[in-house]
Amino acid sequence: MQMIPEQKIRTASEGLRAIAHEVRLSVLCHLMQGPMCVQDLMEATGTSQSNLSQHLSKMRLMGILENEKRGQQVYYSIANPAFRGLVSALQAIYCPEICSTSNGELK
Amino acid sequence: MQMIPEQKIRTASEGLRAIAHEVRLSVLCHLMQGPMCVQDLMEATGTSQSNLSQHLSKMRLMGILENEKRGQQVYYSIANPAFRGLVSALQAIYCPEICSTSNGELK
DNA sequence: TTGACATATTAGAATATTCTAATGATACTT
DNA sequence: AAGTATCATTAGAATATTCTAATATGTCAA
Numbered sequence: 001m002q003m004i005p006e007q008k009i010r011t012a013s014e015g016l017r018a019i020a021h022e023v024r025l026s027v028l029c030h031l032m033q034g035p036m037c038v039q040d041l042m043e044a045t046g047t048s049q050s051n052l053s054q055h056l057s058k059m060r061l062m063g064i065l066e067n068e069k070r071g072q073q074v075y076y077s078i079a080n081p082a083f084r085g086l087v088s089a090l091q092a093i094y095c096p097e098i099c100s101t102s103n104g105e106l107k
Numbered sequence: 108m109q110m111i112p113e114q115k116i117r118t119a120s121e122g123l124r125a126i127a128h129e130v131r132l133s134v135l136c137h138l139m140q141g142p143m144c145v146q147d148l149m150e151a152t153g154t155s156q157s158n159l160s161q162h163l164s165k166m167r168l169m170g171i172l173e174n175e176k177r178g179q180q181v182y183y184s185i186a187n188p189a190f191r192g193l194v195s196a197l198q199a200i201y202c203p204e205i206c207s208t209s210n211g212e213l214k
Numbered sequence: 215t216t217g218a219c220a221t222a223t224t225a226g227a228a229t230a231t232t233c234t235a236a237t238g239a240t241a242c243t244t
Numbered sequence: 245a246a247g248t249a250t251c252a253t254t255a256g257a258a259t260a261t262t263c264t265a266a267t268a269t270g271t272c273a274a
Binding site: 144145146157160161179180 | 219220221222223
């Protein structure tokens with residue numbers, strides 16, 4: 001009768017770790033508003049190209065993000081919409097004043 | 108217009124890290140059902156006393172758990188109910204079949 | 215007050231994560 | 245084809261996290 005069965009705790013904690021980093025969380029937050037290319041994410045997060053690329057790669061491998069090549073650029077977006085719920089829950093904890101509904105709309 | 112403003116990304120990612128570990132997530136999940144003492148959490152998580160104690164301490168310092176001494180035992184419980192929302196969001200991702208409402212009741 | 219029990223703390227070794235610097239790959243432009 | 249721009253990959257140093265083992269603290273019971 002647990003919320004998350006023992007056998008899935010490992011997987012879930014790995015999922016958490018995949019976004020429990022300043023840069024990766026920042027990326028995820030920015031992508032809540034729609035797809036962005038690496039360049040723009042670089043500016044948005046203030047991280048080096050190489051570093052950002054490694055973080056993006058990690059999130060993609062974890063099934064959180066997906067990417068699409070458009071010409072010279074690669075656009076990243078949120079692959080699993082359920083991760084939006086995680087961000088909303090986080091927001092409820094750390095900035096409750098900016099209220100939003102669970103589907104991500106601002107109120 | 109971001110869900111989590113830049114200045115709070117660091118804090119939020121620290122909060123995530125505080126539960127992004129098998130043992131700590133397992134503890135949090137077990138405590139969803141109510142307070143438990145260290146001994147029982149030890150059995151529930153299969154961790155050594157010292158190790159568990161260190162994890163509990165970390166979660167307490169992060170404001171996730173609180174504890175209360177009752178005689179020889181120390182009971183831990185969820186200090187910030189908003190963290191329940193995080194677990195629910197996690198569950199929606201990793202075990203959607205076990206559906207539950209946002210307030211934690213099973214359906 | 216001594217011993218047993220429950221929990222906390224500390225130090226340091228083991229392990230994992232993160233970042234930087236260098237290089238590689240691919241797609242555009244001219 | 246040569247140069248430039250965008251992104252990915254790699255190796256390894258720097259840093260942070262986790263675990264174990266030993267010890268400390270506080271509480272209860274006899």
